[in-house]
Amino acid sequence: MATPQDTPFPPSPPAESRREFLAGRAATAVAGALAVASLGGCGPASPPAQEGSAARRWGMVIDLRRCVACKACVASCKSENKTPPGVAYNVFIEEEQGTFPYVRRVAFTRPCMQCAKSSCAQVCPTGATYHRADGIVAVDYEKCIGCRYCIAACPYGARSFDYGHDYIEKAGNPYNEIPSSEYGASYGLRHKGGSPEGNVRKCTFCLHLQDEKGEYREPPACVRTCMGKAIHFGDLKDPEGVCVAHGEKMQALLAHRGNYRLKEELGNEPAVYYLPV
Amino acid sequence: MRFMRFLWHSARLATRGGAAYRAWVLFLLALVAWGAVAYVDQLRDGLIRTSMRDEVSWGFYVGNFTFLVGVAAAAVMLVIPAYVYNWKPIKEVAILGELLAISAVTMCLLFVLVDMGRPDRFWHVVPFLGLLNFPRSLLAWDCLVLNGYLALNVVVVGHLLYCSFYRVHYRAAIVVPLVLFSIPLAISIHTVTAFLYNGLPARPFWNASILAPRFLCSAFCSGPAILIIVFQILQRTAGLRIQNEAIWKVAELMAYAMFLNLFLLGAEVFKEYYSATHHVVYLQYLFSGVRGHTSLVLYAWASVACSAVAFILFLIPATRRHFVTLNLGCLLIYAGVYIEKGMGLVIPGFTPSTLGEIYEYVPTLTEVRVGAAVFSVGFLVFTVLCKVAVPILMGEFTAETLVRPDGGGSSLAPEENLQRS
Ligand code: SF4
Ligand code: SF4
Numbered sequence: 001m002a003t004p005q006d007t008p009f010p011p012s013p014p015a016e017s018r019r020e021f022l023a024g025r026a027a028t029a030v031a032g033a034l035a036v037a038s039l040g041g042c043g044p045a046s047p048p049a050q051e052g053s054a055a056r057r058w059g060m061v062i063d064l065r066r067c068v069a070c071k072a073c074v075a076s077c078k079s080e081n082k083t084p085p086g087v088a089y090n091v092f093i094e095e096e097q098g099t100f101p102y103v104r105r106v107a108f109t110r111p112c113m114q115c116a117k118s119s120c121a122q123v124c125p126t127g128a129t130y131h132r133a134d135g136i137v138a139v140d141y142e143k144c145i146g147c148r149y150c151i152a153a154c155p156y157g158a159r160s161f162d163y164g165h166d167y168i169e170k171a172g173n174p175y176n177e178i179p180s181s182e183y184g185a186s187y188g189l190r191h192k193g194g195s196p197e198g199n200v201r202k203c204t205f206c207l208h209l210q211d212e213k214g215e216y217r218e219p220p221a222c223v224r225t226c227m228g229k230a231i232h233f234g235d236l237k238d239p240e241g242v243c244v245a246h247g248e249k250m251q252a253l254l255a256h257r258g259n260y261r262l263k264e265e266l267g268n269e270p271a272v273y274y275l276p277v
Numbered sequence: 278m279r280f281m282r283f284l285w286h287s288a289r290l291a292t293r294g295g296a297a298y299r300a301w302v303l304f305l306l307a308l309v310a311w312g313a314v315a316y317v318d319q320l321r322d323g324l325i326r327t328s329m330r331d332e333v334s335w336g337f338y339v340g341n342f343t344f345l346v347g348v349a350a351a352a353v354m355l356v357i358p359a360y361v362y363n364w365k366p367i368k369e370v371a372i373l374g375e376l377l378a379i380s381a382v383t384m385c386l387l388f389v390l391v392d393m394g395r396p397d398r399f400w401h402v403v404p405f406l407g408l409l410n411f412p413r414s415l416l417a418w419d420c421l422v423l424n425g426y427l428a429l430n431v432v433v434v435g436h437l438l439y440c441s442f443y444r445v446h447y448r449a450a451i452v453v454p455l456v457l458f459s460i461p462l463a464i465s466i467h468t469v470t471a472f473l474y475n476g477l478p479a480r481p482f483w484n485a486s487i488l489a490p491r492f493l494c495s496a497f498c499s500g501p502a503i504l505i506i507v508f509q510i511l512q513r514t515a516g517l518r519i520q521n522e523a524i525w526k527v528a529e530l531m532a533y534a535m536f537l538n539l540f541l542l543g544a545e546v547f548k549e550y551y552s553a554t555h556h557v558v559y560l561q562y563l564f565s566g567v568r569g570h571t572s573l574v575l576y577a578w579a580s581v582a583c584s585a586v587a588f589i590l591f592l593i594p595a596t597r598r599h600f601v602t603l604n605l606g607c608l609l610i611y612a613g614v615y616i617e618k619g620m621g622l623v624i625p626g627f628t629p630s631t632l633g634e635i636y637e638y639v640p641t642l643t644e645v646r647v648g649a650a651v652f653s654v655g656f657l658v659f660t661v662l663c664k665v666a667v668p669i670l671m672g673e674f675t676a677e678t679l680v681r682p683d684g685g686g687s688s689l690a691p692e693e694n695l696q697r698s
Contacts, residue, residue: 086330093632110632119479125416126401127408143408145401146324146394149416151334155479157632160331161394164323197323198394266478 052134053214058205059135059236059271060223061243061253062109066230069094069107073222073231080206080221082180084190085167087160089203090222106277109231111222112137112158112203113262113270120150120159120202129200134214135271136205141187141195150200155263156270159202164192184208205233219245236271283442286679287665294664297514302660305653312650315643316391324394326643332636333627335392337644340619341651342388343470344499347492347618349381349426350467351500353460354530360456366523370508372437372670375430376662377504378463382427384655391647415473422466429459434666441669443676467492474626482559482626485548491541492618497534498587499614501527502607507663509600515667525598528606532591535610539588542581542617562635563625570628572637577621583613 071092081089090111097104118137121129128143129150151159179189180196182204187195206220216233218224223233223245234250235241241250253259259273294302319326329336355374358364390396401407402420409417433455440447471489478484505524511517549557561567563577590596590606597603620638629635640648668674 091632119477123414123416123477125410125414125420126398127410128401143398143401144395145398147389147392147402147416148329148334148394149414149473151331152627153477153479155631157331157630161324161329161334163325163327163330163394165325192321192323195395200394 052132052136052207052210054133055237056134056214056235057237057271058114058233059250059273060111061232061250061259061273061275063230063232063253063275064108064277065275066228067107067109067226068228068230069105070227071109072225072227073109076221076225077203081182081204082178082190083160083201084162085165087162087165087201089158089160089201091157108274109222110156110158110262111205111272113156113268113272114203114205115268115270117267117269119153119155119266119268123149123153125149132207136207137202138183138204138207139200139202141183141199144195144199146198146200148200155266155268159200161200162197164197181208182206184210216244279443280439282676283439286442286674286676287438290668290674291661291664298660298664302657305657305660308653309650309657312646312648312653315646316650319391319643319647320396326641328638328641328644330636330638332630332634333624333638335623335627336638337620337640337648338388338392340621340623341648342385342392343622344615344619345381345385345388345655346423346467346470347496347614348500348503349378349385350463350493350496351504352378352430353463354497354501354527355504356456356460356463358526358530360453361460364526366520367526370517370519370523372434372666373507373511373663374500374504375434375459376659376666377500377507378430379427379434379662380655380659381500382423382430382466383658384651385423386427387651387654388648391651415469415476418469419466419473422462422469426459426462426466429455429462433459434662438666438669441675464493467496474622479631480626481556483622485545487541487545491538491545494534494538494541495614495618498531498538498584498610499618501531502610502614505607506604507659509604511663511667515663515671517667517671521598524603528591528597528603531610532588532597535584535588535591539584558629559625562628563621567629567635570635570637572639573621573624573628576616580613580616580621583609584617587613 069092074088074090074092077083077090078088083089090109092107092109094105094107097106114135114137116135118129118131121127121131121137124130124144125147126143126145128140128145130138130140132138146161148161151161177189179187182201184207190197209216209218209220211217219233223231223243229246231245232243232248232250232253233245234243236250239251242248243250243253253275254273257275259275261270261273315326327336327338352374355367355371359368359371390399393399402409402417404421404424409420411417411421433452436452437447468489471492474480474483475486475488476484505527508517508519508524512519546560549560558567562570563573565571566574587606587609590602590609596606624638627636628638665674672678
């Protein structure tokens with residue numbers, strides 16, 4: 001299993017916002033279409049290694065007052081999960097509000113909400129998308145037929161389809177030479193015609209960083225990288241649960257100054273909370 | 278054994294025909310080949326060959342799928358007057374509706390297949406073979422009802438043609454209940470397809486309870502529009518006897534359906550624009566564009582115009598009975614509903630995306646080619662089925678005529694048999 005410690009750190013792609021992705025997509029689409037099946041060398045895929053610990057309900061508390069909008073979370077996610085162009089597990093959303101001189105910038109990072117009542121698992125025709133015991137919503141690549149119904153259903157835009165796009169046109173980029181360690185399973189090198197290409201992919205709270213007991217050996221990449229310590233990550237089930245990276249008590253953070261979840265009215269019950277600016 | 282003989286002779290009949298028939302079949306086969314090459318590219322490179330992206334994750338394929346489910350459901354427009362009201366002129370041609378349903382469902386299933394990112398795993402959604410997430414997922418329901426509807430129509434049509442071929446009476450105890458059962462099943466394939474969209478609170482454009490009724494109304498226009506034109510073609514080319522009353526009756530029913538369709542569209546437009554919540558943005562994207570993005574606007578208005586003009590043509594008895602205006606109306610309905618229930622339904626549901634981004638979707642040549650191939654397969658299925666069914670229907674092609682090639686001397690008119698009284 002590859003972790004950032006034992007693999008050479010791949011050169012980070014530019015930290016892109018959703019908007020920048022969009023602009024770049026059209027240009028790279030042609031090149032992606034021309035990418036050839038020359039990578040090969042993949043072992044048999046195995047299903048996600050573990051089902052997680054039922055004693056836990058992993059969740060996030062994102063403190064917007066501490067976020068400096070550096071987007072390091074997006075970049076670290078890309079390098080941790082080695083996602084190809086167009087596939088983004090977390091995105092950074094920015095918007096200007098008001099008119100000059102009374103303007104302000106709203107900015108936040110958006111991982112998968114790991115909804116307790118997720119729309120994606122509800123609609124998935126094959127049950128490829130499922131809930132683990134620890135509340136993480138995962139995709140079994142072996143079952144996913146790539147119908148993209150879950151993308152239509154997710155209210156948070158948290159799912160990406162792997163359309164087969166590649167960074168390969170950028171010569172010398174080792175991106176395609178290191179297998180992604182997501183799910184702690186070996187899908188081998190991402191190659192034409194093999195999973196996860198043609199599958200839907202999503203943020204997994206970096207569950208490949210869990211140990212056999214389902215505890216985090218180290219925090220998810222975005223949490224680890226966040227320079228403002230804005231992303232807190234820990235167990236929401238345990239009243240005494242603390243952030244695995246920074247040690248704050250999760251429930252205390254939530255009680256501290258009010259919190260909200262995105263699109264609460266849809267009833268998805270996300271496990272990601274925001275603390276207001 | 279007897280069934281194999283029936284199949285064998287039918288297959289031989291299907292491979293023979295005049296120059297026009299052969300040219301038509303060759304043309305369709307050429308289109309299939311042209312699209313198949315594009316599909317091979319898509320298989321190799323992935324869906325990056327299409328212009329679908331995460332913002333608009335369904336496009337041309339799923340749009341066509343949705344439209345064709347409506348066409349398939351339209352067989353009931355013939356079955357209901359024929360069997361529930363026992364209206365003889367339509368009863369004589371009801372089987373054509375079932376043939377159309379078979380071809381349309383075939384195209385639907387193919388469109389689902391070409392849209393899959395991992396077609397190698399399609400068996401996961403084959404009922405009883407794969408592991409369907411039933412009953413939670415509406416797509417699982419859709420797979421069940423579509424396959425069920427296909428199987429039912431194949432059984433009914435196959436049995437009827439087989440019996441007519443051997444000039445024996447069909448088994449009413451099997452056929453009549455099956456035909457009656459096909460009515461709720463036809464309605465359910467379209468309802469389930471509507472619910473597939475309807476059940477997503479993330480997409481307010483689809484999350485309106487009026488969606489399923491709108492689907493049904495437009496389906497009851499588009500399917501018969503095709504049938505009316507097919508009736509006339511078969512009248513000319515195969516000498517099929519169809520009474521004009523049957524055609525006019527179908528046209529009249531279409532006028533009612535189109536009225537309801539336009540009415541429900543109006544109700545939807547009123548609710549969105551008058552209450553003017555955030556959710557109006559999707560309808561705005563369709564009809565007036567949002568933030569300068571207007572790629573659907575012309576397309577959407579063309580659909581409304583086609584439907585409205587067709588409605589008037591079908592409403593006035595004089596234009597409904599005149600074959601030029603009738604056919605014009607059919608083409609307009611076909612175009613109007615194709616837009617409305619195809620990409621006019623799918624794209625605005627995704628634009629703007631859940632994150633508020635606008636990605637303007639326009640299909641690539643690959644998508645158009647693959648789509649053309651799927652349509653050609655459907656046309657091919659329909660052509661071959663008609664080629665075999667119509668002579669059987671008219672008593673020109675039976676086990677006896679094969680023995681006596683002059684084809685004469687039938688005392689029991691087989692269409693009597695096909696009326697399944
Ligand atoms: S945010 Fe979307 S992808 Fe994540 S669990 Fe919820 S519905 Fe599923
Ligand atoms: S794309 Fe895969 S995970 Fe998503 S709904 Fe379809 S089968 Fe399920």
